[in-house]
Structure formats: structure tokens, C-alpha cells
Amino acid sequence: MQLRECIFILVMMRISKGFIVKGPTYPLVVPLGGSLVLPCSVDVPLANDKLKVVWIRTDSNVLVHVFQYGESRPDAQYKDFHNRAHFFTKEIQYGNFSLLLKNVRAEDKGFYRCKVYNEVDSDEALVEIKAVERLIAASSTHNMSAHVGEDVTLNCTVDSHIKPEELEKVSWRKTDKDGDGHIPVLFFQNNKTLPESSDEQYRDRVEFFTDEIHRGNFSLRLKSVRTEDQGVYMCQVIDGELSANTTIVLHQLGFSVLHIFVLIFCISACGSALLLSVIWYRSQNTSGALNYQICVISVPNLIMFFAFLFWGVTEGFLSETVACCSHCVLRSLLLLWVSPYSDNFPGSRRITMHSIVHLEYALFTNVIYSVLYRSFQQKSLNYSESDRVLITILFAIMLLICIINIIFLLAEVIRNKDGNMRAILDFVSDIGHDVLPPLQLIFLYYAFGAANHGLFYVGVFPLFLTLTRYSWKDACVKKIKHVSLFKRVAxxxxxxxxxFIMVYSYRIALNKEKDCIGWTCVAAFLQVLWGIVVLKHSFGDLDLPYRHIVYLIGSVGVVFVDSIALMTELILKTANGDRAVGDLRIVVFPCECIFASCVLMLVIFERYITKRQQCSQNEAQSDPANASHQDQHSQNEAVCDQSMPNGPEQNANNESHEMRSLLQTQENTT
Known part of the structure; x- marks a missing residue:
């Protein structure tokens, strides 16, 4: 029996002599945190009881794992490899001494030696972990707070085996209020920052620290924090199949200094409008009434201008801010025309107050379409060169028409002289005013991609509108004092x-814009203002009845609504993080439309209401119980009956008959 064992041992020693340890023929790459097999095997099986396998980290010369005396020796491992490095125990009898390395770290990169011993021979193989693929996005803090108006830095540091400049994509996104989607904040791709990738609410307010990118610092600077900025932000890094992300929650605390200013301005506008109106009403028959009236017109609206301006800096956006601010300044012109003492304003004898309204329309149109043209420019790269040139020419023509109108109206205010130049400017201004609405529609349809759907409105309707306007002017305006109630209603x-048609056309043209409803409200006000200009230009400068009531609606009521809407929007947005209305133009311009519509109604029914007032005053002065005044009472009734616009056939002699009756009434009274 002993002889057989000796022979077996000799045979095994003979076989094992000169064994070769095999390792991988290429360096190994492993993702960070993953598991990796370091190959190591021999070409012939070896006896386990005389076998020793040692894995060593060459650079630090530390033991990774040891197999000896037929078993693994974890007690011999260096502490960094405890529970991470393992043999395939069942495979050792077949000559497989590969090592399983779990939870690979970045510092595991390097060379490893697999050395195999037995009693008569030894051999080794070298294994290299060339790269530990890692992609980690981390933030120094996951909760941040900021006041509105401040600048804040959202931290994001990227640790990767890839150079930061060579990363495929780094993106900042904000979780929307529903939590289902993300709002793009800013992207970094192909070694470039992509500001055009930002959502409109973040455009021009976010940036990377460019000098820090090569260090893996992709922190985001968010400027002029707004209430809607609060929420969850995610920094995501993508490179091939690897991806990583980190999140930051941005909290917003209380009112900023600018918020407090907005509230103060709104309260001041309400208070000043009410107080000055009371003072003006009590001093109507005094010499200071005109000054108080100027204060009522200018002071509250100027205060609201600053309120909307500060709102735009903190919370609003460009089109909303420009529209509301310009509206606060220019609406004073319409109030000036409606005001009870407009005839006493300096220079009112040299100009027609109709020019004031026309000036407001020209200035406001210029401002609004400049903003629209800027909006077009931001997306003009999607248009062909010919389309961009055509749209620019249309805008230039509209701008030129508005400038000519403004020059003519200002010249009329400054120097009211006749001459060839004035006649030319008057003609160009009149024609330009009529063609401006068609040009506006053509510009909108082409600039905002709705031209194919609006050919009827662009081509046929404006022509019909202009022809109808001139037909009305030729047929009725020459005898506008005798136009019947029926024609006025018509x-x-x-x-x-x-x-309605013009506003609907605006709605179609701007349908693709996010603030389409806000623009539609602005268009409605512009159209009502255009109607006032057309009718007042045709009807002449007659005295508006009930102007005190309409004046108070415009000077006090509208200011109250605008200021309360702005305060409510600010408070709710600060509390909830979301805007209640979304666009203050939805409140501001419908209110102004109501005021302008009241003015338009008075313009149309001006003569009818005025004569009713005259009849009521004459009846109040008459005493039917006194026989000496019975004739006067009868004459007053006749005057009222004849002054009422009953039909075209009676209107021809109304004015002369009325004047004779009034003269006779005055003689009887004397």
C-alpha cells in the first residue's frame, strides 16, 4: 500500500513539474461599484494540500487574498479587501485561482499579481485593472434657502474617469409642480453650454461657472431668484450607458425687499387714487380743481408703473412687464381726454383732444409690436432668409407709420399751423391709421407661423374694414349731428x-405662443382704442356726457382693480410658489377694455344723451302749474321731441328748429 502511494506522489510531482500560470491578455475595465473577476489559472490540476495561491497588490505590496492548506485565509487579507475579495473555492481543484473583487473602488485601479506555489515549482501572472469607470454626481447640500431677488448657487460636482470636458451631457432640470415632468434649466453638451436649452422662465438667469468645469464643478448659478423657482432641481450626468444624478431642494423664504416695495406701491396707488379723487370732487368749483385733476390722472398711474416694474424684475416676464408698464404710463392720455376739465388744460385750445387718444394708440402700438418682433427674433432661426426679410420689412413699415403718426400729433400739439407739410403729414397719418390693423395681422400671421390658416383675415377682411369705414365717413359723418339713434346702434x-373678428384673428395668429391669452387681451384693448380714434375723428370734438362717472371708473376703479390683482398675485405666489393668474395682462387689459368701452359708448351716443340731458334740465326749470309758463313747457316738450333722433327724414331740420326753440324759451324766461 505504501508503495502505491509513493508511486502516485511521484507521478503527480512529475506531472506538476513545470506548470504555467495564465492570466488575462488584456487590461481590465470595471464600472465603479461593480464586481470584477481577475482571471488566474494553471494548465494542469494541482494537489490542494501542497498548494498555495497568493494575490498581491503590486504597488502597495499588500495581500489581497490567500489560499493555503486547502482553504481560503481571509484573516491574511489587508483590511481594505475584507468581504470584497473571494476565491471560487469549488473551482480551485480544477486549477482555477481567479479572484472575485466586489464593490470596486476608484483606488482599486492598478496591477495585481497572482502567484501559485507547490513543493517543487511556482509561477505567477500579472493582472491590470486599467480603469475604474466611475460617474458620480454629488452635492455638498441637498436643501437650500433663498430670498426672492437673491442669487443662489446649486452645487453639483462630477467625479468620473472621463475628463469633464469630454462628458456626453450634463443637464439641470426642475421637477414641475405635478411631479410628472421636468422643466429644462440649463444643459452642457459637447464641451459647450447651451443657453437656448433653457426654459423661458430661466433664460438669461442661469449659468455655469465656466472656469470650474475642467475640475468637474458643474454647479449652477441661479440669478434673481423668484417664488416659482422653489422646488426640486436635479443635476444629471450621462455618458454612454453610465449615468448619475443628485437633487437639491430650493426653499424660498418670505418677501424680498422688492416684494415689499411692490406691496407699498400698490397700497399707495389705491390710497392716492381715492384721496385725490375726494379732494378733486370737493374742490370742483375752486381754482385748484384743475391741479387736483392732473394729480388724479398722473400720480396713481405713475405709482402703478413702478409697482409693475419691480414685479417684472422679481416675478414677471418681458411681454407682461412691458405691456403693463407702458399701459400705466399711456392710459393717462385717455383719462386726460375724458376728464371733466379737459378744455382747461394748457394747450387744449390749440389742439383737438382727439389727438391725445390717437397719440396713445400710436405709442402703445409701437411698444407692443416691438416686443412681438423681439419674440419673433428669438425663433427666427427656424425661418428662411426670405421670410425673415419680409417680416422685418412689415415691422419696419408699421414702425414707420407709428412714428409718422407720433410726429404729426406732437407737431399738432406744439405748433398748430396750416401748410403743405401739415397737410401731407395729416394725409399720411390718416391713411396709415386705416392700414395699420391689416398690416398688424399680416405681420402676426407670418411671424408666428399661422399664415396658411389666416388668408381670409389677412386679405379680405381688412380691405372690407377699410372700405366700410370710408363708406360710413362719406355717407354719415358729414351730417353726423343729425345721425339717428338707429344708425348709431348699427x-x-x-x-x-x-x-370680435380682429381679436379672434389675433388669437389664431398667436396660438402657438405660451402667453397667447395675455396677447389676446392686449389686442382687444388696442382694437377698442382704435375704434375710439376712428369714431372720435369722424364725430368731431363734442362734449361727452356723464364724463364724471366714466372718469372716476378709469382713474379710480381701474387702478383699484390693477393694484389688488397685483397684490393678490404676489401674496399667493409667495405662499404657494405658483402664480394664481399666470399673466397679469389677463386682468389689467380687460379692465381697461371696460373703461375704454364706456368711453366708446359715450362717443357713439353722445348727441342723443346730451339732448336728453338738455330736455331734463328745461323741464326742471319749467313750472306747469304756473299759467304764465305753460307755453314755455309746451315749447320745451316740442324741442325735446324734435331733438330726439327719430329717423333720417326728420333729422335734416332738427338743429335749426332746436336753436329757434331754445332762443324763444330764453326770451320767455326773461
């Missing part, structure tokens, strides 16, 4: 239809 209905 003209009002026509203006309503025109306004």
Missing part, C-alpha cells in the same frame, strides 16, 4: 363685430 354693432 355703427356700434359693426364695431363690436369688427373687434
Amino acid at each position: 355703427w356700434l354693432c359693426f364695431m363690436i363685430v369688427v373687434t
Whole structure:
């Protein structure tokens, strides 16, 4: 029996002599945190009881794992490899001494030696972990707070085996209020920052620290924090199949200094409008009434201008801020025309107050379409060169028409002289005013991609509108003092239809814009203002009845609504993080439309209401119980009956008959 064992041992020693340890023929790459097999095997099986296998980290010369005396020796491992480095125990009898390395770290990169011993021989193989693929996004803090108006830095540091400049994509996104989607904040791709990738609410307010990118610092600077900025932000890094992300929650605390200023301005506007109106009403018959009236017109609206301006800096966006601010300044012109003492304003004898309204329309149109043109420029790269040139020419023509109108109206205010130049400017201004609405529609349809759907409105309707306007002027305006109530109602209905169609056309043209509803409200006000200019230009400068009531609606009521809407929007947005209305133009311009519509109604029914007032005053002065005044009472009734617009056939002699009756009434009274 002993002889057989000796022979077996000799045979095994003979076989094992000169064994070769095999390792991988290529360096190994492993993802960070993953598991990796370091190959090591021999070409012939070896006896386990005389076998020793040692894995060593060459650079630090530390033991990774040891197999000896037929078993693994974890007690001999260096502490960094405890529970991470393992043999395939069942495979050792077949000559497989590969090592399983779990939870690979970045510092595991390097060379490893697999050395195999037995009693008569030894051999080794070298294994290299060339790269530990890692992609880690981390933030120094996951909760941040900021006041509105401040600048804040959202931290994001990327640790990767890839150079930061060579990363495929780094993106900052904000989780929307529903939690289902993400709002793009800023992207970094192909070694470039992509500011055009930002959502509109973040455009021009976010940036990377460019000098820190090569260090893996992709922190985001968010400027002028707004209430809607609060929420969850995610920094995500993508490179091939690897990806990593980190999140930061941005909290917003209380009101900023600018918020407090907005509230103060709104309260001041309400208070000043009410106080100055009371003072003006009590001093109507005094010499200071005119000054108080100027204060009522200018002071509250100027305060609201600053309120909307600070709102735009902190919370608003460009189109909303420009529209509301310009509206606060220019609406004073319409109030000036409606005001009870407009005839006493300096220079009112040299100009027609109709010019004031026309000036407001020209200035406001210029401002609004400049903003729209800027919006077009931001997306003009999607248009062909010919389309961009055509749209720019259309805008230039509209701008030129508005400038000519403004020059003519200002010249009329400064120097009211006749001459060839004034006649030319008057003609160009008049024609330009009529063609401006068609040009506006053409510009909108082409600039905002709705031209194919609006050919009828662009081509046929504006022509019909202009022809109808001139037909009305030729047929009725020459004898506008004798136009019947029926014709006035018909003209009002026509203006309503025109306004509806124009506003609907604006709605179609701007349908693709996010703030389409806000622009539609602005268009409605512009169209009502255009109607006032057209009718007042045709009807002449007659005295507006009930102007005190309409004046108070515009000077006090509208200011109250605008200021309360702005305060409510600010408070709710600060509390909830989301805007209640979304666009203050939805509140501001419908209110102004109501005021302008009241003015338009008074313009259309001006003569009718005025004569009713005259009849009521004459009846109040008459005493039917006194026989000496019975004739006067009868004459007053006749005057009222004849002054009422009953039909075209009676209107021809109304004015002369009225004047004779009034003269006779005055003689009887004397």
C-alpha cells in the first residue's frame, strides 16, 4: 500500500513539474461599484494540500487574498479587501485561482499579481485593472434657502474617469409642480453650454461657472431668484450607458425687499387714487380743481408703473412687464381726454383732444409690436432668409407709420399751423391709421407661423374694414349731428363685430405662443382704442356726457382693480410658489377694455344723451302749474321731441328748429 502511494506522489510531482500560470491578455475595465473577476489559472490540476495561491497588490505590496492548506485565509487579507475579495473555492481543484473583487473602488485601479506555489515549482501572472469607470454626481447640500431677488448657487460636482470636458451631457432640470415632468434649466453638451436649452422662465438667469468645469464643478448659478423657482432641481450626468444624478431642494423664504416695495406701491396707488379723487370732487368749483385733476390722472398711474416694474424684475416676464408698464404710463392720455376739465388744460385750445387718444394708440402700438418682433427674433432661426426679410420689412413699415403718426400729433400739439407739410403729414397719418390693423395681422400671421390658416383675415377682411369705414365717413359723418339713434346702434354693432373678428384673428395668429391669452387681451384693448380714434375723428370734438362717472371708473376703479390683482398675485405666489393668474395682462387689459368701452359708448351716443340731458334740465326749470309758463313747457316738450333722433327724414331740420326753440324759451324766461 505504501508503495502505491509513493508511486502516485511521484507521478503527480512529475506531472506538476513545470506548470504555467495564465492570466488575462488584456487590461481590465470595471464600472465603479461593480464586481470584477481577475482571471488566474494553471494548465494542469494541482494537489490542494501542497498548494498555495497568493494575490498581491503590486504597488502597495499588500495581500489581497490567500489560499493555503486547502482553504481560503481571509484573516491574511489587508483590511481594505475584507468581504470584497473571494476565491471560487469549488473551482480551485480544477486549477482555477481567479479572484472575485466586489464593490470596486476608484483606488482599486492598478496591477495585481497572482502567484501559485507547490513543493517543487511556482509561477505567477500579472493582472491590470486599467480603469475604474466611475460617474458620480454629488452635492455638498441637498436643501437650500433663498430670498426672492437673491442669487443662489446649486452645487453639483462630477467625479468620473472621463475628463469633464469630454462628458456626453450634463443637464439641470426642475421637477414641475405635478411631479410628472421636468422643466429644462440649463444643459452642457459637447464641451459647450447651451443657453437656448433653457426654459423661458430661466433664460438669461442661469449659468455655469465656466472656469470650474475642467475640475468637474458643474454647479449652477441661479440669478434673481423668484417664488416659482422653489422646488426640486436635479443635476444629471450621462455618458454612454453610465449615468448619475443628485437633487437639491430650493426653499424660498418670505418677501424680498422688492416684494415689499411692490406691496407699498400698490397700497399707495389705491390710497392716492381715492384721496385725490375726494379732494378733486370737493374742490370742483375752486381754482385748484384743475391741479387736483392732473394729480388724479398722473400720480396713481405713475405709482402703478413702478409697482409693475419691480414685479417684472422679481416675478414677471418681458411681454407682461412691458405691456403693463407702458399701459400705466399711456392710459393717462385717455383719462386726460375724458376728464371733466379737459378744455382747461394748457394747450387744449390749440389742439383737438382727439389727438391725445390717437397719440396713445400710436405709442402703445409701437411698444407692443416691438416686443412681438423681439419674440419673433428669438425663433427666427427656424425661418428662411426670405421670410425673415419680409417680416422685418412689415415691422419696419408699421414702425414707420407709428412714428409718422407720433410726429404729426406732437407737431399738432406744439405748433398748430396750416401748410403743405401739415397737410401731407395729416394725409399720411390718416391713411396709415386705416392700414395699420391689416398690416398688424399680416405681420402676426407670418411671424408666428399661422399664415396658411389666416388668408381670409389677412386679405379680405381688412380691405372690407377699410372700405366700410370710408363708406360710413362719406355717407354719415358729414351730417353726423343729425345721425339717428338707429344708425348709431348699427355703427356700434359693426364695431363690436369688427373687434370680435380682429381679436379672434389675433388669437389664431398667436396660438402657438405660451402667453397667447395675455396677447389676446392686449389686442382687444388696442382694437377698442382704435375704434375710439376712428369714431372720435369722424364725430368731431363734442362734449361727452356723464364724463364724471366714466372718469372716476378709469382713474379710480381701474387702478383699484390693477393694484389688488397685483397684490393678490404676489401674496399667493409667495405662499404657494405658483402664480394664481399666470399673466397679469389677463386682468389689467380687460379692465381697461371696460373703461375704454364706456368711453366708446359715450362717443357713439353722445348727441342723443346730451339732448336728453338738455330736455331734463328745461323741464326742471319749467313750472306747469304756473299759467304764465305753460307755453314755455309746451315749447320745451316740442324741442325735446324734435331733438330726439327719430329717423333720417326728420333729422335734416332738427338743429335749426332746436336753436329757434331754445332762443324763444330764453326770451320767455326773461
